[in-house]
Amino acid sequence: MFVTEAFAQDGETTAHQPADAAASAHGETIHADRAHEPGFPPFNPEFYPSQLLWLAITFGVFYWLLKTVIMPRIGGILENRRDRIALDLEAAERMRSDADEAKAAYEQELAEARSRAHSIAHEAKESAREDAEAERKRLDGELDEKLDAAQARIAEVKRSALSEVDGIARDVTDTILREVASIEASQDEIAGAVAEAGR
Structure with missing residues (x-):
């Protein structure tokens, strides 16, 4: 609340007046003071030139700061990021080419x-087949040898048995002729008869 000179003097002269008179004097002073108030300073045309001056100064300082400090820093950051991205892309390309080469070498x-x-x-199959063929031939050779030996032995046994059969047949024939038929025959006749019967 603004206290003006007039109100202060009025207050001194009306200190002994009744409350209504003091209140009415006070109200008139407030209305008088409000009538003399200039209003909100930014809207007062009296301050327009100084406001425009400060606006120009502030804009100039801000523009200077933006141009000399802020924009170079932002440009540097963007350049660093661009360089880093370029380096990362190069590294990724190198890694991709290395991976392709490694894949080709692996394949x-x-x-x-x-x-x-x-x-x-x-080779193992051929070797096994050749070994099996050699083993089969070896076994065939052994079996042929054993078969030939067995056939030779059988023939020998057969010859031996036949020679014994002839002797037994001669003896039996001689015994039958002498004891059953009471015929006396020579050994040559009996051998000839047995040989004739064996044919």
């Missing part, structure tokens, strides 16, 4: 390993 080694494995398996 080539895998193909060579498969080829070697196929060759080894084929």
Whole structure:
């Protein structure tokens, strides 16, 4: 609340007046003071030139700060980020090319390993087949030898048995002729008869 000079003097002269008179004097002073108030300073045309001056100064300082301090820093940050992104992209490209080369080398080694494995398996199969064939031939040879030996032995046994059969037949024939038929025959006649019967 503003206290003016007039109100202060009025207050002294009306200190002994009744309350109504003091209140009415006070109200008149407030209305008089309000009538003399200039209003809100920014809207007062009297201050327009100084406001425009300060606006120009503030804008100039802000523009100078923006141009010399803020924008170079922002530009530097953007440049650093651009360089970092470029370096990251180069590194990623190098890593991708390295990965492609490693993949190609791996696929080539895998193909060579498969080829070697196929060759080894084929050689092992051929070797096993050759070994099996050699073992079969060896066993066939052994079996043929054993068969030939067995046939020779059988023939020998057969010859031996036949020679014994002839002797037994001669003896039996001689005994039958002498004891059953009471016929006396020579050994040559009996051997000839047995040989004739065996044919």
